[in-house]
Amino acid sequence: MTFNRRQALAAGAAALAAPAGFAQTPAFPSKPIRLVVPYPPGGSSDIIARSIGNLLAEALKTSVVVENKAGANGNLGSDFVAKSAPDGHTLLLCDVGALAITPSVYTRLPFDPSRDLRGVTMLAYSPHLLVVHPSVPASNLQELVALSKQKDLNFAVTATGSAPHLAGVAVERASGARWQYVPYKGGIQAIQDTVGGQTQVLMNGMLATLPHVQSGKLKLLGVSKKTRMPLIGDVPTIAEQGVPGFESGTWQGVLVPKGTPEAIVQRLNAELVRAIRDPEVRARLAGQGAEVVTMTPAEQDRFFAQERQRWAQLVAQASIKAE
Incomplete structure (x- = not known):
């Protein structure tokens, strides 16, 4: 009997002697x-x-x-x-x-x-960025809240019940703002319509939204982080603008x-x-x-x-x- 054959028989015997229900984890990964x-x-x-x-x-x-x-x-x-x-x-x-x-x-x-x-x-x-279309005459959250009480503002949300939607609701309830929510099927569509002026207000993740702020297609009013971010200049947090402790993202x-x-x-x-x-x-x-x-x-x-x-x-x- 060769050494390899003895090894194989020993391994087989060990497997038969293993406790009932024992199974080795399959090789991973075995496909894409x-x-x-x-x-x-x-x-x-x-x-x-x-x-x-x-x-x-x-x-x-x-x-x-x-x-x-x-x-x-x-x-x-x-x-x-x-x-x-x-x-x-x-x-x-x-x-x-x-x-x-x-x-x-x-x-x-x-x-x-x-x-x-x-x-x-x-x-x-x-974090989420609170942004508006450049035509909206507001440069901070307080001015946006005051404007929302004077005229209708459409607030774009990535979807009903999404994290940006809930963040918008939290800001609205805490600040006294009034806006109408317009649900979309994703963040990109919500951004596109706000850039195009069909909606006026948007809260969305920074990764997808910042490029449109940097290009001047959207105006940044606040960030939903606990502290200010050097990356976006001296833009105040939403918590600093009348919503104490607010953080989302x-x-x-x-x-x-x-x-x-x-x-x-x-x-x-x-x-x-x-x-x-x-x-x-x-x-x-x-x-x-x-x-x-x-x-x-x-x-x-x-x-x-x-x-x-x-x-x-x-x-x-x-x-x-x-x-």
């Missing part, structure tokens, strides 16, 4: 990775997905395909991932804060984010179907954290106003639970519902 972004191209989640896709592919030694599955304020793509095989080959990259809002807003949600998804890591945070993170093996979740966490912390990626995102923020899977799950509780009260108070 699908990185699902549940929003249209060009938004904050899409920008981050395409920033790290190649690095993730190199680390995992397989191709990574970014797929935009937009619809229903991110619920279409999120549902797709929630119902995918829990093998680590289908990932959801989205605004985790917005995902935490959906159970409170949607009366008929085809999945439960807390039950059907689990966190892998957060990737980045960027987009929290991009990655989730996988519940039941994904722990070893795969930890491998994905390590490679995603490494990719988003790449010096070139970090510098590029910082130049657009996004801060790299990473978490362990357990930390992200706790963050998700806190965000879900945080926004549920405002959703109830404002009676925001969507089908």
